[in-house]
Amino acid sequence: MNTNDKSNEAACSRRSFLCNTAISVAAMQLGRTALADEPAATAAKSGTHNSFTSLKQIDAGVLNVGYAEDGPANGPVVLLLHGWPYDIYSYVDVAPLLASKGCRVIVPYLRGYGTTHFLSSETVRNGQQSVIAVDSIALMDALKIDKAIIGGFDWGARTANIMAALWPERCKAMVSVSGYLIGSPEANKAPLPPQAELQWWYQFYFATERGRAGYDKYRRDFAKLIWRLASPKWNFDDATFERSAASFDNPDHVSIVIHNYRWRLGLAEGERKFDDLEKRLAAAPVITVPTITLEGDANGAPHPDASAYAKKFSGKYAHRVINGGVGHNLPQEAPQAFAKAIMEVDSL
Template identity: 70%
Template structure:
């Protein structure tokens, strides 16, 4: 227990530094449904994958709902994929939203346009990908929703480009942090939860993850959502996204960067400097948390003051773990709709 609220808030922000955490010029391109053999293997409940060139990426994504509807962009985490929103997307589309669910860099059919682009997964790069994606599709504003890496990315976009965000739904709330904050050790019990981060800090860990991606992901799913009884078909459908040729490089870089063990790109230095100040998020926000989240996450009272606009916190009960949109889709859908109307 902490003696003061300030110490609690400081500890939680340090924990955020370890959580699964210059704007790129977008190149507008006509989005097209793909017919590639790789995309055919990546069957989705949403329909065929679409592709758009955005920044340094050829982004694979799914789209549902009316083309002229208000836009919702849903961001997945690690080691998950777009299927976390397989029930959320159609429900939002049925309510008139244009729903876009992109594969992040290093996942599914999303690819780098150049072999020379650094396989960089620092937080500012992932957030800049979202802005480039919006620019490529001509989207000025959207409701953002995410969990795990996706929640952090949605938080960052909301903090740095609030004019692009109509509202935010963030699982586990405020996940912005910095390399500097990550330098302070956590209590041993908290450090234990991050075993895989330290594993990835070694070349043995890189090789081990590369050789056992699906088994690794299954273990994370089980520990992060201990009461979620997902079946083999559900898991394997998402695990295929980890076969992306850049998956290992992206995952390892993300966790090494957080610990200051890997360099980022200088183009993102100004953005990371802003993030290191823990900027407030002023867009309307609903923070969600599952009552059985087995992944490290900050307490709600530690980050509430970081949201300076209209804000609500909801604890979702019923044994709901880390992958909240897939485990409790109705609660996530309601949060998106309600946040849009805050």
């Protein structure tokens, strides 16, 4: 690896999905056929639904998980994972699209969100990257799901990446917004250029007790600001925001979010029982399952250039840029494009 390669790798590690501040807006030829850019028409039609067909609860691992379900019980399973500061309503328009194609769609609240809660008050409120993937595997076990197509963005994309890397036998295929997001606290020690560091202002804010108190006090204001910065062309209304904002009232929300970001910077320890998983992830394992990576043409959040992670996918692979002013919350802003990728990824 030459010096430039090492520099690119170090930059890619921050938040596990920052390589540089440039946005890739063209599909790539990656030694395999990459699909052409999605037209703006496929990015439209968000906001059609404001509720899910069914909301359920189930004990899974250390959690009682709240989740939405849609589609036939015997259909091929699609597990959709949300990010921060978002929730299951990022998929409120995606779920019925996939259900109409015969898929069984499962959309869980991550730990610290919505109706998902810990079974014991003694459980560590841990937000490190591997534990959220462990939660997701536990949910599949509880629902007796052997294998699923996994889709996600932000924290959800990282979790999907980890599941595909560590448990490929459980992942039929994957759709990942902003590509390959696996990282480690050790890799995150490398400083970035000032302009790149600026985009991580909240990460440094959360490193302080003032930041923890500020996030706790101003959860909705904070989330709305992030939504606007990350999706500058998404004109969401108050009702859309409030549907998701209610999930931040979860009593463990602040603890999980703060631990997640402090752990990334090496300022908080993870649980020792996950050390082996984190060691494997720190090696940046290649993902072998069929994958489509997506990027919005107006993503205002820090994210890697598509060329930085192309070689991390050794199986069938394609990259798509979704046009039409689509930002960071791609499933909610462009549900048709996201659902199309889910339906097509298994047949690449």
